[in-house]
Amino acid sequence: xxxxxxxxxxxxxxxxxxxxxxxxxxxxxxxxxxxxxxxxxxxxxxxxxxxxxxxxxxxxxxxxxxxxxxxxxxxxxxxxxxxxxxxxxxxxxxxxxxxxxxxxxxxxxxxxxxxxxxxxxxxxxxxxxxxxxxxxxxxxxxxxxxxxxxxxxxxxxxxxxxxxxxxxxxxxxxxxxxxxxxxxxxxxxxxxxxxxx
Amino acid sequence: xxxxxxxxxxxxxxxxxxxxxxxxxxxxxxxxxxxxxxxxxxxxxxxxxxxxxxxxxxxxxxxxxxxxxxxxxxxxxxxxxxxxxx
Numbered sequence: 123x124x125x126x127x128x129x130x131x132x133x134x135x136x137x138x139x140x141x142x143x144x145x146x147x148x149x150x151x152x153x154x155x156x157x158x159x160x161x162x163x164x165x166x167x168x169x170x171x172x173x174x175x176x177x178x179x180x181x182x183x184x185x186x187x188x189x190x191x192x193x194x195x196x197x198x199x200x201x202x203x204x205x206x207x208x209x210x211x212x213x214x215x216x217x218x219x220x221x222x223x224x225x226x227x228x229x230x231x232x233x234x235x236x237x238x239x240x241x242x243x244x245x246x247x248x249x250x251x252x253x254x255x256x257x258x259x260x261x262x263x264x265x266x267x268x269x270x271x272x273x274x275x276x277x278x279x280x281x282x283x284x285x286x287x288x289x290x291x292x293x294x295x296x297x298x299x300x301x302x303x304x305x306x307x308x309x310x311x312x313x314x315x316x317x318x319x
Numbered sequence: 320x321x322x323x324x325x326x327x328x329x330x331x332x333x334x335x336x337x338x339x340x341x342x343x344x345x346x347x348x349x350x351x352x353x354x355x356x357x358x359x360x361x362x363x364x365x366x367x368x369x370x371x372x373x374x375x376x377x378x379x380x381x382x383x384x385x386x387x388x389x390x391x392x393x394x395x396x397x398x399x400x401x402x403x404x405x
């Protein structure tokens with residue numbers, strides 16, 4: 123199921139824009155989480171957590187799903203496939219896990235934003251939850267940088283499934299070649315017989 | 320001599336290609352049935368595993384395993400969801 127070159131480029135462009143946008147949004151989220159955890163200015167901390175909630179729900183969550191979807195379309199519609207190469211498989215597994223982790227942590231983000239919306243007391247924010255925001259967004263940022271590197275370098279390495287597929291394709295094309303050669307031989311022999319009759 | 324991760328992966332592939340072009344059919348089929356995992360996959364896997372472990376440790380030390388309702392003190396939940404202004 124290969125896409126036309128035009129469609130493939132559209133899918134790839136969408137995937138690159140959304141994935142890099144996701145990375146940028148997570149970087150912004152990490153900056154706000156750090157400010158929220160370390161700042162002594164109550165208004166700045168409130169603003170940070172309120173902004174984090176908006177970024178999470180309106181940028182990070184949609185971008186994570188669109189990135190996953192566009193990645194699936196791009197891989198299934200091209201020669202790369204979904205399970206043939208380690209770099210594609212790794213991207214799929216990590217993106218799915220990161221999206222799941224993100225959904226789990228939206229509860230904590232909502233709670234911190236809920237506290238920020240109702241109080242300006244710095245001590246009201248649970249430190250463990252603040253630390254969790256910093257660590258998870260930092261880890262996600264590192265993972266997304268790694269995934270971007272994988273997508274650019276496309277390091278070699280075919281999975282067992284990919285090698286099996288490739289072998290089957292080779293066998294198929296070899297059988298077609300053999301059949302073509304045989305047909306050509308028959309035609310040539312027929313022509314030769316007709317000439318010398 | 321230092322080798323990069325991707326250089327290492329290429330080496331593995333080259334070795335696999337060399338082994339598959341071996342004249343012995345038996346050796347070729349054995350190699351093809353057990354492809355080696357490239358070094359870069361192992362390195363990436365270890366880094367990701369360490370990151371996941373860090374997140375899990377943070378979750379455990381927060382005593383919540385991801386469940387906000389369990390990890391947060393009751394008065395904070397009241398502030399966050401109950402609308403009580405300080």
